[in-house]
Amino acid sequence: GNSVTQMEGPVTLSEEAFLTINCTYTATGYPSLFWYVQYPGEGLQLLLKATKADDKGSNKGFEATYRKETTSFHLEKGSVQVSDSAVYFCALSFQGGSEKLVFGKGTKLTVNP
Amino acid sequence: SAVISQKPSRDICQRGTSLTIQCQVDSQVTMMFWYRQQPGQSLTLIATANQGSEATYESGFVIDKFPISRPNLTFSTLTVSNMSPEDSSIYLCSVGGRGDYGYTFGSGTRLTVV
Numbered sequence: 001g002n003s004v005t006q007m008e009g010p011v012t013l014s015e016e017a018f019l020t021i022n023c024t025y026t027a028t029g030y031p032s033l034f035w036y037v038q039y040p041g042e043g044l045q046l047l048l049k050a051t052k053a054d055d056k057g058s059n060k061g062f063e064a065t066y067r068k069e070t071t072s073f074h075l076e077k078g079s080v081q082v083s084d085s086a087v088y089f090c091a092l093s094f095q096g097g098s099e100k101l102v103f104g105k106g107t108k109l110t111v112n113p
Numbered sequence: 114s115a116v117i118s119q120k121p122s123r124d125i126c127q128r129g130t131s132l133t134i135q136c137q138v139d140s141q142v143t144m145m146f147w148y149r150q151q152p153g154q155s156l157t158l159i160a161t162a163n164q165g166s167e168a169t170y171e172s173g174f175v176i177d178k179f180p181i182s183r184p185n186l187t188f189s190t191l192t193v194s195n196m197s198p199e200d201s202s203i204y205l206c207s208v209g210g211r212g213d214y215g216y217t218f219g220s221g222t223r224l225t226v227v
Contacts, residue, residue: 034216036218042220042221043119043205043218043219043220043221044156044205044207044218044221045218046114046216046217089155089156093209093216099209100146100158100161101146101156101158101207101216103155103156104155105154105155106154106155
């Protein structure tokens, strides 16, 4: 079946450090890939997405590139801020919104000043 | 993208009782999804709700425990029935995007069963 494997957390960084959160997937076919963010006490927000191989999603300084050859969608940010402290979820889906999202387990990021 | 209003945002309930969670969408959508997020865990799909038909439940979830209504294309409810402390979770509704493959989530209902 379809699945998403995410880097285990928690991750603790100092402000302005470089962030990478690894995400790989297993799927039959070519899914759309997503990163969602959940700030403390809030619901999920879409951070970025990519719908086909070699697409790069970007938002708020975060980037992720859809790599078909390595079935990966790693999240990166060059300089994290305290306000980036949250739980990050990698997810996949098919068929443009008519199919469920399959989530990774989530990675908790804490950024210290 | 769609905007979802979900309520209640949180509740503390006695075991054995039921709670109904509502989601209102600002546009018509074909499919709505209900997820559960247990403490410190990822999201698990409970069921998919289409307007005018029975909801489709994922393995491990049954209609008697989580009845869902979908009376029209902008509204759905999820009921958590005969609650136990193990039902303490965040429950979220979601709708799929159009063309851009994005999904929008409600703000979630944080349920504590005592």
